[in-house]
Amino acid sequence: MNDGIYPANYYQIHDLLACSGQPNEAQLQHIAACGYQVVINLALVNSEPSLLNEDEMVSQLGMTYVHIPVLWNAPKLQDFILFAELLTAYRRPKVWLHCAKNMRASCFLYLYQKHILHYDEARARYPMANIWQPNEVWSAFIEQVSQYFSRRPVASC
Numbered sequence: 670m671n672d673g674i675y676p677a678n679y680y681q682i683h684d685l686l687a688c689s690g691q692p693n694e695a696q697l698q699h700i701a702a703c704g705y706q707v708v709i710n711l712a713l714v715n716s717e718p719s720l721l722n723e724d725e726m727v728s729q730l731g732m733t734y735v736h737i738p739v740l741w742n743a744p745k746l747q748d749f750i751l752f753a754e755l756l757t758a759y760r761r762p763k764v765w766l767h768c769a770k771n772m773r774a775s776c777f778l779y780l781y782q783k784h785i786l787h788y789d790e791a792r793a794r795y796p797m798a799n800i801w802q803p804n805e806v807w808s809a810f811i812e813q814v815s816q817y818f819s820r821r822p823v824a825s826c
Contacts, residue, residue: 674699678771680796688766688774688796691718694726701730706762708732709755711739711748711777716769733762739773744810746817752777753785775800776807784818 677690691712692700697720700708708727712719720726727734735755739748756764768774775797783793797803803811 678800685763688771688778690770697726700765701732704763705765706732707759707764709735709766711737711773712768713738742806746813749780749814753781756781772801780814
């Protein structure tokens, strides 16, 4: 679903969370008008596509901008841990998650849904499975994150 109002690879995860590829200025205005309060960008400032001064545009629209620059060829466990902490902290406001093409973002979202929300595999893979099949680098990253969480004790009530 993309009629120009939404960025490429747009997916509404639930009422408070959406993810996509890089939004343009008009799309950011639409995102703000839809009540989103936080924009998390996982792309680099020089990714293709990117938006010059996105941080300023987002702030001028009254939203909080969070940038976690994730290297395409070298995603790091610490990047995901920071992302998971932020997404957990921003559970109530509406959050728009994006990167250049919704590949980084959908992979991070998959890992969050699997390891933090404990969704079953099929549910956790949405929308990543609709967007791309992770390459060797990202498959290794998924494995690294999965091993990290498999070694952590599960909190009990």
